[in-house]
Amino acid sequence: MRLTSSASQQGVDWDGLLMLVLSTLFILTTLGLSWLWLIFKTYRTAQQAPTPSQIQRPLIVFGKQLRHNQIDNDYRARLQRVLALQTDQPIFVLGGITAPNSVSEAKAGETFLRQHQPDLKPQLILEEASRNTLENLKQARLFxxxxxxxxxxxxxxxRYHLYRCQALAQGLGFDVTLVAAEDRFDGHWTNCYKIFMEAFFSHWYHTGARVSRWLNNKRMLAKIH
Structure with missing residues (x-):
């Protein structure tokens, strides 16, 4: 089932850019401590996230940008975890088309899953319009x-992505449990770099959420709720 069809999203998000500037200024003002706190929380979630063998809730699988229309190792790990799970619940596979690809992240994920486990087809729900984690979750919530x-x-x-996913989902009113793609967190420098970047993106989100609520700006609030 397709939750949405591919759609173009154009234009500059000036509110988002403003929040990015404010977030960066706040990090500088706190001498990096506000970012360091989120690095710790992102790392702790990466270390502690479970890998259950079965779930009794709808499953949201986040897509990841393709490389020449093909999934990368991180995305493959997510999809392989889906195959390892025992569930009769709906499985949302999220992610639209990102340049220069011509295939959506969701479609690539569906193709992989159906190649390896064809009987999953009735459970799969594709979300192909959104290009970021927040919009992915909004579409799943709408459904x-x-x-x-x-x-x-x-x-x-x-694992490096789960803290931000959890924060965004809870901000949208979801009650969540986490499922890690990998059996354990690999402390290779590339994953540590991803932890730092995820913490930065989380800092950006939290800054935007707090400023939007403080200003009670309906336009800005609508983007994060």
Whole structure:
């Protein structure tokens, strides 16, 4: 099932850019401590996230930018974890088309899953319009609310990505459990770099959320809620 069709998203998000500037200024003002705190939380989640063998909630699988229309190792790890899970719940595979690719992240994920486990087809729900984690989650929320289903979901992604996924989902009103793609966190420098970047993106999000609530700006609030 397709939740959405591919759609173009154009234009500059000036609110987002402003929040990026404010977030960076706040990091500098705190001498990096506010970022360091989120690095710790992102790393702790990466270390502690579970790898259950079965779940009883709808599963949200986050896509990842393709390389020449092909999945990379991180995305493959997410999809292989799906195959290892025992679940009869809906499986949302999220992610639109990102340049220079011509295939959506969701479609590439579906293709991989159906190649390895064809009987998953009835459970798969594709979200192909969004290009970022927040919009992915908004589309999944819209589907669940239209079906009168509770916003109780399991989030599946790489360990370095799970803290931000959890923060965004909780900000949208989801009750979440986490499912890590990898059996354990690999402390290779590339993963540590990803932890730092994820913490920076989380800092950007939290800054935007706090400023939007403080200003009570409906336009800005609509982007994060």
């Amino acid at each position: 669940l609310t239209r079906q009168d289903n509770p916003l109780q979901v399991a989030l599946l992604s790489n």
